[in-house]
Amino acid sequence: MTATSDLPSLTRTQKAAAILVALGKPAAGRLLKFFKQDELRALMDGARELRTIPQAELERIVAEFEAEFAEGAGLLDSADTMGTIFSETLTPEEMTALMNDGPIETATDEPKPIWPQLEQIEPARVGAFLTNEHPQAAAFALSKLAPSFAAQVMIVLDKAVRGEIVKRMLALNxxxxxxxxxxxxxxRAALIEDDSGKAASGAQMRVASVLNELDKSQLDEVMDDxxxxxxxxxxxxxxxxxxFEDIVFLDQKARVTLFDGxxxxxxxxALRxxxxxxxxxxxxxxxxxARRMIEAELKADPGNVSANDINKARKQIASTAIRLAGEGALQLPQTQEAA
Structure with missing residues (x-):
């Protein structure tokens, strides 16, 4: 295979792919950012068709582009190398779009939408923040939140300002x-980017998860301490x-939601x-x-049922209540009392 016979058989796209492979990943990666989407696809297709290119032929290709390259070995597995350059340079979304002939979405420096992030924060913390804001600003913020989360925040708002905020929501322009x-x-500055607040919130959740494993009497004792x-x-x-014992403080709607599943x-x-x-x-x-069946079972001989089994069933029900509260399906008694 001679340079004079083989060089003309390469297309311009294949020659460009060969040069990018010769440049290496760092330099080639920087250059790829300047190519258009259709050019990137053409380069990938061209790399797939490349054969082993001797050094002499590579030098002729480089000369055509009037560039200077250091000496190196011949190129092998150009398609695999080009694929590696692409995968390590482009984002996963860009790579997927490139391989599937879809539009490439370039990354931007714009921050993520703030309102979905706000819904990941404890409603009590958001409510405390909005209580100290102008009612018009608080009304606007609540209007941007999902209804289920906004309702949780509204419940914990200071009563002195809640009415004014709701009134402004009704006439919001x-x-x-x-x-x-x-x-x-x-x-964003007060709630999203406040690392200390997020750390405190995480610590509270960790403490609460530990305390929820205690029996009612133990829990009350620890909270007093x-x-x-x-x-x-x-x-x-x-x-x-x-x-489990806090179920008596749930309203009827919340109890029905809790025991539905x-x-x-x-x-x-749990009722033993x-x-x-x-x-x-x-x-x-x-x-x-279901009530008749449960009542009949409670009157019957329970057999060999341990206190540990009863506690496990009760903790399962309590954990379900906590999960549903986190999803906004019901309110825990403390939240209800705060309203």
């Missing part, structure tokens, strides 16, 4: 782009706590040795047929 940008920047020790943010921690045998096991008030609160949330 579109805000100017400048006002929207200023409000979003303010919220924390209060005596002067622990801060106890209200935020308390808002994430829920024990819990099997009757779990409910029966439960007090009359708690038992009735749970049975009232059952359908007529």
């Amino acid at each position: 579109p805000a100017s782009p400048t006002a929207v940008a200023m409000m979003e920047a303010h919220v 924390l209060a005596s020790a002067g622990a801060v943010n106890l209200d935020a921690i308390r808002a994430q706590l829920f024990a 819990i099997a009757a045998d779990i409910v029966t096991l 040795n439960a007090g009359a008030e708690l038992t009735e609160a749970i049975l009232s949330a059952q359908g007529a047929r």
Whole structure:
């Protein structure tokens, strides 16, 4: 294979692909950013068709482009090398679009939309922030949030300002782009980019997850100890706590939501040795047929049922309540009392 016979057989795209491979990943990667989408696809196609290129032929190609390259070995597996350059230079989205003939979306420095991020923060913290804002600004912020999350925030708003905020939401007009940008920047700085606040929130969640593993009597004792020790943010921690015995404090709608997906045998096991008030609160949330079945099981001989099994069933129900509260499907008793 001679240079004179083989060189003309290469297309201009193949020659460009050969030069990029010769440049190496760092330099080639920088150059790829200047190519258009159709050019990138053509380069990939050209690289797939490249054969082994001797050094002499590579030098002729380089001479055609009037560039100077250092000496190197002949090129092997050009398609694989080009593929590696692409995959290590382009983003996964760009690479997927390139291989699937879809539009390439280039990355931007624009921040992510703020309102979905805000919905990942505890409602109590968002409510405390909005309470100290102008009612018009608070009304605008609530209007940008998902209804389920906005409702959770509204419940924990200070009663002195809640009415004024809701009144302004009813008469809210579109805000100017400048006002929207200023409000979003303010919220981002105060809630999204406040690392100390996020760290505190995470610490509260970790403490709450530990405390939720305790029995009711143990939980009350630990919370009293924390209060005596002067622990801060106890209200935020308390808002994430829920024990099986707290079911009596849920309203009827919340109880029905809680037990909608819990099997009757779990409910029966959890009700073993439960007090009359708690038992009735749970049975009232059952359908007529399920209630009759559970009541019949409770009257029958339970057999070899351990206290540990009963506690496991109760913790499963309590954990379900905490999960549903996190999803906005119901409110835990502490949140209800705060309203």
